[in-house]
Amino acid sequence: MEDLALLLARWQFGIVTVYHWLFVPITLGITWMVAIMETSWVRTKNPVYLRMAKFWGKLMLINFAIGVVTGIVQEFQFGMNWSTYSRFVGDIFGAPLAIEALLAFFIESTFLGLWIFGWKKLSPKVHVFTIWMVAFGTMASAFWILLAGSWMQYPVGYVLNPVTGRAEMANFLEIVTSKVLWAHFPHTIFVGFATAGALILGVSAWHLMRHQHMEIMRKSAAFASVALLVGSLGVALTGHWMGQVMVEVQPMKMAAAEALWDDEQPASFSLFAVGDKENNRNAINIAIPRGLSLLACNNLDCEVKGINTLQAEMVEKHGPGDYIPNLFVTYWGFRIMVGAGSLMVLLGAIGVWFHLRGKLGEHWWFLKLALWVGIAAAFIGNATGWIFTEMGRQPWVVYEVLLTEGSNSPTVPAGWVWISLVGYSVLYGLLAIPAVYLFVKFAKAGPGEENDNEDVAASMVY
Amino acid sequence: MDQGIMNLETLWFVLIAVLWIGFFFLEGFDFGVGILLPFIGKDDTDRRVMINTIGPTWDGNEVWLLTAGGAMFAAFPEWYATMFSGFYLALFLVLIALIVRGVAFEYRSKHPTSEWRTMWDGAIFFGSAVPALLFGVAFGNLVRGLEIDAAGEYVGGFWALLNPYSLLVGVTSLALFTLHGALFLSMKAEGDVRDRASAATKPLSIAATGVMAIAMIWSYIQAESGVIPGLLPIAAVALLGVVIWLVRSQMFGWAFVFTGLTIVTVVAAIFIGMYPNVMTSTIDPSYSLTVFNASSTTMTLRIMTVVALIFVPIVLGYQTWSYWVFRKRVGREDVPASTH
Numbered sequence: 016m017e018d019l020a021l022l023l024a025r026w027q028f029g030i031v032t033v034y035h036w037l038f039v040p041i042t043l044g045i046t047w048m049v050a051i052m053e054t055s056w057v058r059t060k061n062p063v064y065l066r067m068a069k070f071w072g073k074l075m076l077i078n079f080a081i082g083v084v085t086g087i088v089q090e091f092q093f094g095m096n097w098s099t100y101s102r103f104v105g106d107i108f109g110a111p112l113a114i115e116a117l118l119a120f121f122i123e124s125t126f127l128g129l130w131i132f133g134w135k136k137l138s139p140k141v142h143v144f145t146i147w148m149v150a151f152g153t154m155a156s157a158f159w160i161l162l163a164g165s166w167m168q169y170p171v172g173y174v175l176n177p178v179t180g181r182a183e184m185a186n187f188l189e190i191v192t193s194k195v196l197w198a199h200f201p202h203t204i205f206v207g208f209a210t211a212g213a214l215i216l217g218v219s220a221w222h223l224m225r226h227q228h229m230e231i232m233r234k235s236a237a238f239a240s241v242a243l244l245v246g247s248l249g250v251a252l253t254g255h256w257m258g259q260v261m262v263e264v265q266p267m268k269m270a271a272a273e274a275l276w277d278d279e280q281p282a283s284f285s286l287f288a289v290g291d292k293e294n295n296r297n298a299i300n301i302a303i304p305r306g307l308s309l310l311a312c313n314n315l316d317c318e319v320k321g322i323n324t325l326q327a328e329m330v331e332k333h334g335p336g337d338y339i340p341n342l343f344v345t346y347w348g349f350r351i352m353v354g355a356g357s358l359m360v361l362l363g364a365i366g367v368w369f370h371l372r373g374k375l376g377e378h379w380w381f382l383k384l385a386l387w388v389g390i391a392a393a394f395i396g397n398a399t400g401w402i403f404t405e406m407g408r409q410p411w412v413v414y415e416v417l418l419t420e421g422s423n424s425p426t427v428p429a430g431w432v433w434i435s436l437v438g439y440s441v442l443y444g445l446l447a448i449p450a451v452y453l454f455v456k457f458a459k460a461g462p463g464e465e466n467d468n469e470d471v472a473a474s475m476v477y
Numbered sequence: 478m479d480q481g482i483m484n485l486e487t488l489w490f491v492l493i494a495v496l497w498i499g500f501f502f503l504e505g506f507d508f509g510v511g512i513l514l515p516f517i518g519k520d521d522t523d524r525r526v527m528i529n530t531i532g533p534t535w536d537g538n539e540v541w542l543l544t545a546g547g548a549m550f551a552a553f554p555e556w557y558a559t560m561f562s563g564f565y566l567a568l569f570l571v572l573i574a575l576i577v578r579g580v581a582f583e584y585r586s587k588h589p590t591s592e593w594r595t596m597w598d599g600a601i602f603f604g605s606a607v608p609a610l611l612f613g614v615a616f617g618n619l620v621r622g623l624e625i626d627a628a629g630e631y632v633g634g635f636w637a638l639l640n641p642y643s644l645l646v647g648v649t650s651l652a653l654f655t656l657h658g659a660l661f662l663s664m665k666a667e668g669d670v671r672d673r674a675s676a677a678t679k680p681l682s683i684a685a686t687g688v689m690a691i692a693m694i695w696s697y698i699q700a701e702s703g704v705i706p707g708l709l710p711i712a713a714v715a716l717l718g719v720v721i722w723l724v725r726s727q728m729f730g731w732a733f734v735f736t737g738l739t740i741v742t743v744v745a746a747i748f749i750g751m752y753p754n755v756m757t758s759t760i761d762p763s764y765s766l767t768v769f770n771a772s773s774t775t776m777t778l779r780i781m782t783v784v785a786l787i788f789v790p791i792v793l794g795y796q797t798w799s800y801w802v803f804r805k806r807v808g809r810e811d812v813p814a815s816t817h
Contacts, residue, residue, distance in 0.1 A: 076583060077583070077584075077587070079583075080579060080580050080582075080583035080584065081580065083536065083579060084575065084576040084577075084579040084580055085576070087539075087543065087572055087575055087576065087579075088572055088576070090543050090546050090547060091546055091561055091568060091572060093550065093557075093561075094546075094550065094557045094558050094560070094561025094562060095561045095562055095565050095568060095569070096562075098558035098559065098561070098562035098630075099558075101550065101554055101557055101558040101561075102554050102555055102558045104554075105550055105551070105553075105554020105555075105557065105558070105773060106554060106773040106774050106777050107777070108550070109547065109549075109550035109551030109552070109554055109557065109773065109777075110551040110773075110777055110780060110781055112547040112550055112551065113544065113547030113548045113550065113551040113552075113781065114547075114551075114781075114784055115547065116540060116543040116544040116546075116547040116548075117544050117547070117784065117785070117788050117789070117792065118784075118788055120540040120543055120544070121537060121540050121544070121792045121795075121796065122795075124536035124537040124539070124540050125534075125536075125537040125540075125795055125796055125799050126795075127536065128532070128533035128534055128535075128536060128537060128799060129533060129799050129802060131532070131533065132529075132532055132533040132803060133533070133802060136802050136803070137802065181554075183773075183774045183776075183777075184773075184774060184776050184777050184780075185776075187776070187780055424558075424562035424565075425630060426562055426563065426630045426631060426632060427562050427565050431565050431566055431569075431635075434566065434569065435565070435566075435569045438569060438573060439573075442573060442576065442577070446576070446577075446580060449580070449584055450580075450584075452588075453584060453587050453588065456588070457587070473813040474813065476529055476532060476586075476811070476812070476813065477525060477528050477529055477532050477582060477583070477585065477586040
């Protein structure tokens with residue numbers, strides 16, 4: 016039954032983390048955008064910016080609530096479901112989690128409370144400072160949790176202590192300066208801008224199609240298009256960089272992402288493949304010649320190692336076992352992520368182009384795309400990107416150091432995991448209903464007619 | 478083995494105790510407000526007044542819990558792993574409660590129908606009462622000792638956690654936080670809510686002192702198996718007894734200070750009593766997890782110490798500032814007439 020408990024614990028981690036990650040990227044970007052809008056109001060005293068800040072701020076809060084509460088589970092589930100893992104890595108992995116709470120969660124929660132309830136009690140300058148602190152707090156939170164996550168992808172700065180049988184910190188600086196962290200972190204921050212940009216653009220498009228709140232929605236759509244373009248271009252660039260780092264530190268993940276069974280020189284980039292795992296090859300593969308060499312090492316001829324070679328190397332290093340991640344998930348997860356990201360670059364570019372020509376809001380097809388495709392692409396890209404990076408590391412939980420199998424809690428029977436798995440899934444599913452309902456309701460209602468902070472204060476408190 | 482008390486392990490044990498104290502002191506009263514919501518809030522406006530007394534600060538209060546959990550993971554991974562996997566189902570219930578409670582605060586007033594608001598008010602009550610009870614049960618079990626095996630794993634199962642002593646400690650924490658919340662409302666609310674909360678503090682202070690006195694006596698009786706309680710539990714009950722007199726004299730501010738001191742004293746008593754153990758084994762004392770055998774390396778503890786020394790004062794500074802900004806009482810006129 017131990018295997019069942021492990022399987023359920025993995026599903027649980029996947030479900031609660033991906034769900035959490037639907038809301039967090041919005042928070043990462045939208046806090047900055049609301050901060051910029053409110054700053055514009057403080058500087059220009061133009062009430063349009065105040066109305067924008069309040070309108071998008073309310074949507075921010077509806078999203079923030081779910082992001083915060085689903086984050087609580089993240090802090091405790093390592094101990095609950097993964098006690099063997101926690102004992103093994105706690106010396107390294109626990110510190111960033113504690114630092115995240117101390118540096119980031121306190122800032123986010125305290126200053127968000129001040130922002131919501133402080134419209135009348137704080138001067139406009141101090142008030143806008145509170146939302147900047149929230150924005151800074153969300154970034155700090157992303158940094159520390161990605162530091163922990165990047166260490167699992169690329170463990171550095173540690174020693175294995177044979178006496179205690181665990182990984183122990185040897186060099187904190189090496190962990191903080193890990194190249195995987197410094198690819199993951201900007202990638203994630205750009206994801207936040209792109210996601211919030213896509214969301215704000217989509218909602219603005221809905222109003223522009225109905226010719227309502229034109230001034231605010233045009234301004235918002237223009238701002239969001241820029242965020243979407245800059246964000247998604249940043250995502251693409253840092254993603255490319257991350258891919259090159261991964262070819263070096265986790266070649267298996269990248270070979271799996273390409274369904275590249277055998278070493279190739281030059282390596283081609285696969286567009287569509289159907290795997291044949293029995294025979295360790297692809298039944299069908301449509302590929303761009305030399306494409307992968309170009310992506311992996313910026314030239315047209317380098318050699319990229321295939322799954323079969325890497326599997327053999329792993330067996331030699333770590334003993335017999337199957338070291339190949341789930342190919343279907345990694346291959347398609349990678350493609351869907353890249354596809355969604357490319358779509359977002361395109362939408363952002365069109366939006367900026369229309370804005371520069373003063374025609375943002377005139378092209379219905381674009382507004383429809385922004386509403387129905389842009390927002391969906393952001394969510395799909397975020398979910399598949401996360402699943403790809405985590406599943407691509409399997410069967411390891413800490414890459415080449417600790418296997419996922421056997422890292423779960425030995426004293427937690429499958430029955431308990433069933434209860435919590437079903438409990439979280441049902442609750443998260445149910446919570447999505449009021450969250451989406453309120454988001455749509457407030458998004459459709461549009462901005463109010465507030466002219467000063469007193470007006471806003473009345474509509475912000477609970 | 479005697480390692481003295483001037484070491485990083487002990488420092489982090491103390492810091493974690495301080496984080497739990499901060500959590501129970503602060504979130505204690507906002508749990509209390511949530512528990513009292515259906516009883517003191519007679520209509521929607523009343524309930525909004527109550528929620529808005531804690532509206533700006535409850536989330537910051539809750540971060541004390543997340544920091545305590547994170548600090549246990551960082552400083553004592555063995556403790557974190559054994560306790561959280563051992564208390565699995567109880568902790569799951571606490572997390573469910575905290576999730577619905579947090580969402581309820583943010584969502585309940587964003588839609589005007591009474592069905593909607595009744596649903597979220599129920600979530601706030603449930604989400605406040607369940608953790609207020611279960612955190613007491615958890616700490617009752619820490620005091621009592623647990624079936625920790627030679628591998629440092631808790632092997633007692635779920636039902637063993639629901640023993641009479643620990644349940645009594647749970648009822649004590651529930652009563653204490655409810656009283657703490659009623660006193661908070663006496664200080665922070667205006668009008669009917671304040672009057673009803675003040676009136677509730679009389680029976681609540683007697684009930685809380687009563688159950689706590691029983692729990693204290695029980696602690697001394699079973700002391701040999703678990704931790705040695707010392708004199709602090711008596712001091713805690715005495716402090717709570719003073720609250721009975723203070724509320725009769727209408728000194729609610731002082732009464733709040735004293736329930737706060739009671740919370741500080743109880744948690745301190747538990748941690749001092751446990752030391753150097755963090756989880757006492759009832760199977761064999763040598764299996765107990767201690768601050769020394771459950772801790773991280775000196776390097777990790779040093780890094781954490783530097784971070785804590787710099788940032789804890791900053792956090793305390795801005796959290797205090799936020800309480801200062803919202804120092805004014807909340808009344809019915811502060812609740813906007815509009816529906817959203």
